[in-house]
Amino acid sequence: LMFAFFDEVLYFNGRLLSAMVLIYALGEFWEFCVGLFGIKRRKGSWFAVIFIALGSFAGTLLGTLIFPILGSLLGGMAGAFAAAFAYELAHTGVSAAAMQLAWTAAKMRFFAMVGKLAAGIALAALLLKQVVFF
Numbered sequence: 001l002m003f004a005f006f007d008e009v010l011y012f013n014g015r016l017l018s019a020m021v022l023i024y025a026l027g028e029f030w031e032f033c034v035g036l037f038g039i040k041r042r043k044g045s046w047f048a049v050i051f052i053a054l055g056s057f058a059g060t061l062l063g064t065l066i067f068p069i070l071g072s073l074l075g076g077m078a079g080a081f082a083a084a085f086a087y088e089l090a091h092t093g094v095s096a097a098a099m100q101l102a103w104t105a106a107k108m109r110f111f112a113m114v115g116k117l118a119a120g121i122a123l124a125a126l127l128l129k130q131v132v133f134f
Helices: 002-004 016-044 048-067 070-092 095-132
Strands: none
Touching: 016 048, 016 095, 048 070, 048 095, 070 095
């Protein structure tokens, strides 16, 4: 970012900004689709999907506060796991079904966050390439 202050036109042109927005949008789209529709495919209720998504969001926030980078991933997975387990246990009363849904929710959250992390790494690589190798 310090290079942008020296010569903004040279380092941040429209093509670069368009590519960055596209990569960011793809990362967000990936996280949304994998995180929500992966659970929706397993569990038919939209209320369950929203409840698990809120649990995942809360876990991500708490994990980020405790341990900024890895805590986001682990907190999101733990939040999705806990919310899915609590929902399914309250809904059916069967702990085996609750455990199965909880593991599915944690896996979907992991894949969603890894995809978003890959988009972030691609953004950083694109920016580094533009600044260092221009």
